[in-house]
Amino acid sequence: MAVKNYIEAITDALALEMRRDERVFVMGEDVGVRGGVFRATAGLLDEFGPQRVLDTPLAEAGIVGTAIGAALNGMLPVAEIQFVDFILPAVNQIISEAAKIRYRTAGDFHCPIVIRAPYGGGVHGALYHSQCLEALFTHVPGLKVVTPASPYDAKGLLLSAIRDPDPVLFFEHKRCYRLLKGDVPADDYTVPIGKVAVRREGSDITVFSYGLMLHFCQEAAEDLASEGISVHLVDLRTLLPLDRESILAAASRTGKALIVHEDNKTHGIGAEVAALISEEVFFDLDAPIMRLCGPDVPAMPYSSPMEKYYMLDQKKIADKMRELAAF
Amino acid sequence: MTPEKYRELGLTGEQVRDMYRLMVLARELDKRTWLLNRAGKIPFLVSCQGHEGAQVGAAAALEVGTDLLCPYYRDIAMVLAFGMTPTELMLSNFARAADPNSGGRQMPGHFGSRRLGILTGSSAVGTQITHAVGAALAARMRGETTVVMTCFGEGSGNQGEFHEAANFAGVHKLPVIFFCQNNRYAISVPLEKQVGGGSIAARGQGYGMPGVRVDGNDVLAVYETVRDAVLRARQGEGPTLVEAMTYRLVPHSSDDDDSTYRSREEVEAAKRDDPLLRFGRYLRNVGVMTEADQEALLQKTLAIVDAAVSEAEAAPSPAPESTLEHVYAATREEH
The missing domain is CATH 3.40.50.920 (Rossmann fold)
Structure with a gap:
């Protein structure tokens, strides 16, 4: 078993699931050529190409809304919001749309999207690169909110999130990215959502x-x-x-x-x-x-x-x- | 329009008669919902009256069964064209369990049906525009030739999501038709107080797509414009923004009083340009229908509306405790 840090475990999960399921793709600001500002999507563009690793315009509501539309039409998007602090323009899409799609159609449609976002402080990020916004979303039935604390869980929970038929907000503590190292199996495994x-x-x-x-x-x-x-x-x-x-x-x-x-x-x-x-x-x-x-x-x-x-x-x-x- | 316009566009007499049939059906369903609302039988409605020409003209340019629709709340004629039945619309008006849009959970006008390729929408205006872009992205990733039409009012043309969606589609040259039904009012706020520059269509240029303004009360002109846009989209040439100029002939909703913000003279003038009357007159002029044909169609339509109302009114409401269902997937299997 390889020792990986928290962010490598996330990259690992994305690559594994993109290889396994053609419906999975990633999108967000700087996720392509740059591989993400934290490098969570490093290497994905080379392996999967620009169709499945989309650098998007800087517009969060558009990122999430586009992901929702793709999900409604059969894809499994993983959208990255560069910092959770900037998820707020997309809240209408998350709360009015993603969270309610299954409910408002009595199950005719569902919305299998994952929104990944780094959160948390202690990194000199000041007011707008340090926030914890999880409580804004845990009040909203229809969403799932996941906050892994180890590399092993980061990979296993992200695989569960992508395979989950409902919208999952996947919040990654940005200080964990390179602080934490641990054993991460190279193969496919999941950690269940909803279990301590x-x-x-x-x-x-x-x-x-x-x-x-x-x-x-x-x-x-x-x-x-x-x-x-x-x-x-x-x-x-x-x-x-x-x-x-x-x-x-x-x-x-x-x-x-x-x-x-x-x-x-x-x-x-x-x-x-x-x-x-x-x-x-x-x-x-x-x-x-x-x-x-x-x-x-x-x-x-x-x-x-x-x-x-x-x-x-x-x-x-x-x-x-x-x-x-x-x- | 020139007498032979419909033939020049490659449409048959049967096709234009069917377009007229849909317009009459939408109008009569809409009129009936007002009666049902005033009789206290349904709590709420939003109306499509005046928009039928734009909607039917646009829908006729799409391939129902292949193309997708992200509608907005006035799209009664549009969803009829996509295959929703009058009974299904009435089930939605009565909030019955069998309403295919939402099982009685959403207000009328919040259309959605996986079976018909109509993506679900909310009341937060403009959100569906980004969904259309995502649906088009998905289709292109799979190498499909699907075109996605999304409809919205000029009021929603000011929402950030319109701009974000248009820009995304422009960057990625996605097969989306942005179909703005400009009826000159966002509830009470007139066009000149809403739209800097006065034109939604002109905004297309900034996002790398053609923006075309068309007379939305001219069914065949709308058809022609959208047909060209669909062709571009299907050939991989990217999105088009179409602004169909029309007028809402009645208040915004059952709870609105439009006499507080526009004159009766203005509304009466608009009624003389009613797309239904215009298209009916055109079809008589070119000999595709007679007055008797149209009267017979009206009577037949009224019978359809009667039957739809009876069936929907008699249908059961959702079980109260079903309020708790469909929050999350019951199982993981469906994915």
């Missing part, structure tokens, strides 16, 4: 996270282990639909739940996970459900001290874990 992964078995507190924060949680959990606190760490992986059963079982296991995400707190993923736990397994809890999230400010500033203040890190997370464990 337990990253660490523990007995004192349960922590839910995803994306880059999952890794900070992992490091923090190791710190706590040396102090004798045992953390049960769950990678949500899919934010819509949530893996309800696994989340409830993990919360009940320790009776203490913490949700950690980089996105700001109010109306975020943590709110939904907390509400789910308190609705369903309230009497299994030994402490209030806690959340540790980005601050409720419009976006992440450019200045390094401000960015560091905004971002969660191993220490902030470890402190919050201790607070919950001590309750």
